[in-house]
Amino acid sequence: MSDVRIVTEAEFEAWLLALKTGFLREPVVTREQLEARRRQFVPGRLLGAFDGGRCVATFRSFAQELTAVGGAPVPADAISNVTVSPTHRRRGLLTHMMNQDLAAAKERGDVVATLIAAEYPIYGRYGFGPATWTTEWTVEVLRTGLDPRWSGPDDGGRIDLVDGEDVRKLGPELYERFRRAQPGAVSRDELWWQMNTGAVRYGSWTEPFYAVHRAASGEVEGLVAYESDETWTAAKQPDQTASVFGLIAANPAAERALWHYLCSIDWITKVKSGRRGPDDLLPLCLPDPRAARITEQGDWLWVRILDVVRALEARTYDGTGTLVLDVVDDGGLAGGRFRLEASPEGASCVPASAESADLTLGIGELASIWLGGESPVRLAALGRIRAEREGAARQADALFRSSGRPWCPDIF
Numbered sequence: 001m002s003d004v005r006i007v008t009e010a011e012f013e014a015w016l017l018a019l020k021t022g023f024l025r026e027p028v029v030t031r032e033q034l035e036a037r038r039r040q041f042v043p044g045r046l047l048g049a050f051d052g053g054r055c056v057a058t059f060r061s062f063a064q065e066l067t068a069v070g071g072a073p074v075p076a077d078a079i080s081n082v083t084v085s086p087t088h089r090r091r092g093l094l095t096h097m098m099n100q101d102l103a104a105a106k107e108r109g110d111v112v113a114t115l116i117a118a119e120y121p122i123y124g125r126y127g128f129g130p131a132t133w134t135t136e137w138t139v140e141v142l143r144t145g146l147d148p149r150w151s152g153p154d155d156g157g158r159i160d161l162v163d164g165e166d167v168r169k170l171g172p173e174l175y176e177r178f179r180r181a182q183p184g185a186v187s188r189d190e191l192w193w194q195m196n197t198g199a200v201r202y203g204s205w206t207e208p209f210y211a212v213h214r215a216a217s218g219e220v221e222g223l224v225a226y227e228s229d230e231t232w233t234a235a236k237q238p239d240q241t242a243s244v245f246g247l248i249a250a251n252p253a254a255e256r257a258l259w260h261y262l263c264s265i266d267w268i269t270k271v272k273s274g275r276r277g278p279d280d281l282l283p284l285c286l287p288d289p290r291a292a293r294i295t296e297q298g299d300w301l302w303v304r305i306l307d308v309v310r311a312l313e314a315r316t317y318d319g320t321g322t323l324v325l326d327v328v329d330d331g332g333l334a335g336g337r338f339r340l341e342a343s344p345e346g347a348s349c350v351p352a353s354a355e356s357a358d359l360t361l362g363i364g365e366l367a368s369i370w371l372g373g374e375s376p377v378r379l380a381a382l383g384r385i386r387a388e389r390e391g392a393a394r395q396a397d398a399l400f401r402s403s404g405r406p407w408c409p410d411i412f
């Protein structure tokens with residue numbers, strides 16, 4: 001039997017090799033990759049399984065904040081780099097590592113755990129539920145109806161090209177403003193900015209273009225990273241696609257200006273939006289929204305609630321109501337019966353084992369409705385939430401609903 005344990009710094013190179021094997025990447029680990037990756041090493045937060053001295057499974061978690069509905073950041077245990085070598089699959093190694101990590105996260109006081117699931121069926125069994133979704137649009141520039149003579153914002157703002165160093169200076173503050181207003185967004189640390197702007201490299205790297213939107217006051221309100229392919233039609237007409245890696249903005253005016261900018265670049269005939277929230281403004285920023293076609297759609301951030309009381313009290317509610325929730329957690333970490341009393345003034349959630357439940361739901365279903373991205377009525381229709389009294393699912397729908405869908409722009 002393989003031995004699951006916390007990985008020491010001395011074992012890190014072997015762990016990295018196993019990670020590359022599990023993700024079917026070239027197993028060679030260069031010095032540069034090793035040094036870059038070493039910066040992600042947090043003592044106690046890397047798990048591995050070892051068999052005869054060889055690392056055969058990997059698991060990494062790190063401290064993160066996740067924005068709840070209403071803007072409060074909640075402490076999260078972000079999980080990444082999960083692999084089991086093909087020689088050791090389906091022997092329970094993932095289950096062992098996950099149980100160990102979630103127990104430690106609960107002990108530390110994290111309210112939730114988060115991850116981006118490689119495949120849909122893996123994580124539901126551990127109490128995770130899909131909590132944010134993502135949509136990519138491809139915009140046919142010639143169909144948009146945007147003014148082809150556009151040469152920049154006409155409200156006193158401007159678009160400036162910048163480089164990676166500028167992004168490392170301007171990006172973090174802008175992103176903080178963005179994420180405090182975006183349920184489902186997660187924190188980025190300094191290393192994230194370094195790795196995502198080429199200052200620290202652990203794989204192949206091509207410098208993208210970066211543009212910022214500045215308001216009339218000079219303040220940076222939006223940032224986009226994009227690259228272009230090199231496609232020409234048979235008739236020697238440029239036919240290039242701008243692919244966006246990330247577009248964040250502190251307000252809708254900056255967001256619109258950046259989309260307009262991307263659609264105005266000479267030679268660019270298509271703009272691929274990158275992964276946006278499902279209710280993103282992009283199509284409606286165009287005079288003809290049908291110029292934006294959905295080319296990818298799916299679940300994105302998965303959440304595992306570790307503390308029901310703190311999770312439900314951390315978010316805001318536009319409606320007023322009381323619900324008794326019977327939360328079933330097969331993992332034994334966070335289940336129980338709770339009374340949620342919510343109103344726009346605040347919420348309280350207390351254990352209520354003696355009261356009769358209005359709704360019975362799994363801990364994963366609670367995660368899906370917690371960020372406002374899924375509807376209790378839909379889950380009740382599927383039999384995944386059980387209303388214990390007439391109208392309870394509709395009442396939950398009204399209470400958990402939020403005015404915008406949650407969105408996590410990051411992959412980790």
Ligand SMILES: CC(=O)SCCNC(=O)CCNC(=O)[C@H](O)C(C)(C)COP(=O)(O)OP(=O)(O)OC[C@H]1O[C@@H](n2cnc3c(N)ncnc32)[C@H](O)[C@@H]1OP(=O)(O)O
Binds near residue numbers: 093
């Ligand atoms: C957050 C991230 O890092 S996402 C990246 C996840 N990693 C990958 O996709 C890399 C390739 N895959 C792998 O490395 C492995 O297959 C893993 C990590 C997904 C699973 O590891 P394993 O050790 O085989 O899982 P383990 O044996 O603990 O399985 C537990 C249960 O999950 C099921 N399961 C595991 N992986 C899958 C899957 N991909 N699809 C469906 N079911 C799965 C198993 O059948 C088992 O079910 P059971 O308890 O009913 O028998």
